[in-house]
Amino acid sequence: MTEPLPSGVERREFDGRDRLATQGTPVYGEPTDGDWRLWDAGRSKLAAMLESGMDVGLEGEEAVLYLGAASGTTVSHVADFAGPTYAVEFAPRPVRDLVGVAEDRENLFPLLKDARKPDTYAHLVESNVDAIVQDVATRGQARVAAENAQFLADDGRLLAALKARSEDVTRDPDEVFERALDDLRESYEVLETARLEPYHDDHLGVVARPL
Amino acid sequence: MTDDGTSPERESAGGFEGVAPDDVEAGARRVREGRADAPADWPEQAVAAGFADDEADYYATLREATLRAAREDASERERADDQQLVHAVRAMDDVTAQANELAERVAEWAGSRYPDAGTGVEYARELAEREGEASEESDDSHVSPTDERLVSLARRVANFADEADRLRAFIERETPEVAPNLAAMAGPVLAARLVSLAGGLESLAKKPAGTVQVLGAEDSLFAHLRGRAPSPKHGVIFTHEYVRGTRPEKRGSAARAFAGKLAIAARVDYYSGDRKPELDEELRERIEQIRGEGGDGGGGDGSGDGTGAEGGDDE
Numbered sequence: 001m002t003e004p005l006p007s008g009v010e011r012r013e014f015d016g017r018d019r020l021a022t023q024g025t026p027v028y029g030e031p032t033d034g035d036w037r038l039w040d041a042g043r044s045k046l047a048a049m050l051e052s053g054m055d056v057g058l059e060g061e062e063a064v065l066y067l068g069a070a071s072g073t074t075v076s077h078v079a080d081f082a083g084p085t086y087a088v089e090f091a092p093r094p095v096r097d098l099v100g101v102a103e104d105r106e107n108l109f110p111l112l113k114d115a116r117k118p119d120t121y122a123h124l125v126e127s128n129v130d131a132i133v134q135d136v137a138t139r140g141q142a143r144v145a146a147e148n149a150q151f152l153a154d155d156g157r158l159l160a161a162l163k164a165r166s167e168d169v170t171r172d173p174d175e176v177f178e179r180a181l182d183d184l185r186e187s188y189e190v191l192e193t194a195r196l197e198p199y200h201d202d203h204l205g206v207v208a209r210p211l
Numbered sequence: 212m213t214d215d216g217t218s219p220e221r222e223s224a225g226g227f228e229g230v231a232p233d234d235v236e237a238g239a240r241r242v243r244e245g246r247a248d249a250p251a252d253w254p255e256q257a258v259a260a261g262f263a264d265d266e267a268d269y270y271a272t273l274r275e276a277t278l279r280a281a282r283e284d285a286s287e288r289e290r291a292d293d294q295q296l297v298h299a300v301r302a303m304d305d306v307t308a309q310a311n312e313l314a315e316r317v318a319e320w321a322g323s324r325y326p327d328a329g330t331g332v333e334y335a336r337e338l339a340e341r342e343g344e345a346s347e348e349s350d351d352s353h354v355s356p357t358d359e360r361l362v363s364l365a366r367r368v369a370n371f372a373d374e375a376d377r378l379r380a381f382i383e384r385e386t387p388e389v390a391p392n393l394a395a396m397a398g399p400v401l402a403a404r405l406v407s408l409a410g411g412l413e414s415l416a417k418k419p420a421g422t423v424q425v426l427g428a429e430d431s432l433f434a435h436l437r438g439r440a441p442s443p444k445h446g447v448i449f450t451h452e453y454v455r456g457t458r459p460e461k462r463g464s465a466a467r468a469f470a471g472k473l474a475i476a477a478r479v480d481y482y483s484g485d486r487k488p489e490l491d492e493e494l495r496e497r498i499e500q501i502r503g504e505g506g507d508g509g510g511g512d513g514s515g516d517g518t519g520a521e522g523g524d525d526e
Contacts, residue, residue: 084254084270091388092288093484099281102274109273110281111242112288123226123247124273126254151250 003053007060008081014038020047022080025104028073041199044074045135045161048199054192054207057157058082062130065151067115067144068137070094072101078133079108086125090114115144118151128153134160139167142183149187149210157209158188164202173202180204187211226253227272232262238276243284292389293412296382300400300407303378310371317365324361335368391486392476396494397451404447405473416481423477424448424470448473453498461501468497 005011011018012033021036031038041047049056061083069075069087071094079085079101087102088111089095095112102108113121115136129151136144141162152158162180164173181190188208196203226245230237254266263269314332321328321338329337339362354362379400386399390412393402408426409415415423425432427447434440445454445466457465472494479487 092285092292095281095285096484099278099285102278102281106274107270109277111277112281112284119246119248122250123245124242124253124277125250127250127252 003055005050006056006058006081009039009050009060009077010036012036012038020050022077024076024080027076027101027104028071039077044077045196045200045203045205046074046078046133046159048196048203049159049161049194049205049207051199052194052196052205054194054205056131056159056207058131058159063126063128064131064133065125065129065148066133066135067148068135069098069110070135071097072110074133074135075108076101076105079105082131083107084126085109086111086121086129088113088115088121116140116147118147122150125151127151129156131157131159134158137163137166141166142180145184145208146187152210154210157191157207160184160206160208161196161200162204162206164204173204177204181206184208227257227262227276228260230262232272235275235279238272239279239283242276242280292385293406296385296389296403297407297411299378299382299385300403303375303382306371306375306378310368310375313364313368313371317361317368320361320364324357332368332372335365336372338362338365339369390477390480391484392479392490393473395486395488396476396491397448397473401447401451405477408447412477412481415477418474418477420467420471420474423474424466445470453494457498457502461504464501465498468501469494472497 005020009020009022012021013019014021014031014033020039020041021033022039023035024037026032026037030040039047041051046056058081060081064078064082064085066075066078066085066087069089070091072087075085075087075098079087085105085108087098087108089098090113092112095110098110102110109124111121111124115134116138127150130153132145132148132152134141134145134148138144141160145158145160149158162177164171164176167176167180177193181193184190184206187210189211190206190208192207194205196205226247227238227241230241254263254269257263257269257272258265263272310332314330314335317335317338318328318330321334328334382403383399386394386403386406390402390406393405393415396402397405405423405426406412406415409418409423418426425443425446428443428445431440431443435442444463448454448466448469451469453469454462454466472490476487476490479485479490
């Protein structure tokens with residue numbers, strides 16, 4: 001029923017349950033099994049998308065642009081199985097932690113940049129990345145995806161977690177998602193969507209490819 | 212390496228054009244300040260231009276540069292943010308003081324002309340709006356040059372008061388970003404005041420709790436040190452309900468407990484930045500305990516005693 005996981009991501013048993021794990025240096029005190037470390041879907045929207053059985057189209061060793069890396073919890077797992085990973089985060093405080101994560105990983109490049117201004121990092125991020133992972137908690141999430149589409153290969157994938165509360169806390173999440181998806185369709189073909197409950201409330205996972 | 216027809220002079224080391232591969236400092240500056248309209252195959256270009264031996268070499272150089280740039284950028288921006296807060300708090304106080312002073316002048320002037328003249332910033336606002344409407348409605352009604360000046364002055368007061376409100380809103384929005392624990396514990400405006408009095412978040416984080424307790428009460432403190440007065444029990448933290456809302460004989464204890472937790476919150480904010488809600492809860496319990504000791508509940512009357520703290524902030 002579930003799509004194949006990227007190579008470098010496996011299901012391993014933690015606390016009697018099969019859960020996602022990647023291989024790398026632990027970063028935030030997560031449980032480990034040998035050199036495998038738990039990738040908790042409750043803490044990571046991308047892990048929740050994988051747990052929900054969405055076809056994210058990742059095989060491993062891809063070039064990835066990660067927008068909204070925060071303190072690096074999820075991006076550390078991405079860097080464990082992906083190739084060159086460009087991690088964009090605009091808030092200075094979490095970037096301190098992100099730098100710590102990047103110090104243990106050869107293929108992770110932390111960028112303290114605003115994801116709404118791709119011209120400030122287009123001189124660093126290579127063209128034709130295989131995937132954009134987007135988890136930004138700001139208004140206009142669809143616009144961020146549109147403006148960054150220039151980095152994506154023609155057959156690349158946008159893997160976005162849309163947060164209803166970031167767009168409008170007063171409206172019904174379903175309405176918010178509909179509007180955001182309409183905006184997204186101007187530059188992407190939406191392949192699959194799924195709500196990320198029970199892992200994340202009022203979040204919509206989206207897999208899309210550039211038009 | 213490349214046979215895609217790009218002429219040699221157009222080949223570049225990608226985003227690092229003009230930067231020596233072993234100059235990490237220049238590389239980091241390029242990461243921070245560079246721009247491009249569109250991405251390109253930077254790794255391939257860097258190899259083609261001889262900037263890197265191969266892609267792995269390019270990525271290693273990129274990594275060094277981005278790590279260094281992110282470290283420098285993050286610490287610079289954090290430093291900058293608490294200083295912006297300091298300026299905003301001081302500006303809010305200046306603008307509020309100006310508004311109050313000019314409002315007194317407006318009230319005095321208006322009292323000489325209108326029997327129903329009121330006082331304060333509110334009256335100045337009223338005057339500014341009322342007269343503004345009247346002159347628009349009937350352009351034949353002649354406004355005297357004196358009223359014109361008076362109303363114009365009242366409008367200045369209203370503008371200053373509006374600016375003070377906007378500065379307060381800015382502080383309420385920004386403080387939780389700069390100092391999340393301090394803002395949650397003290398309220399954003401008092402938290403920003405403490406940062407301002409200490410001169411920045413770093414120096415606040417390095418102050419002992421006893422100093423935090425009397426920040427803003429420097430006049431009383433120095434009077435005490437010269438041997439002329441009792442030691443101040445609280446400085447600007449008096450404006451918080453935890454201190455002011457505690458009955459006078461217990462206020463010193465409440466202020467000491469409050470300042471102790473504020474000092475911890477400032478250190479957490481400066482050194483880690485993680486939110487620790489349990490600090491708020493511990494403080495709430497401690498204050499309740501102090502208020503419960505030897506008597507029935509707190510009942511502050513809101514009057515200051517021996518503080519020398521600036522008043523007027525009802526956080």
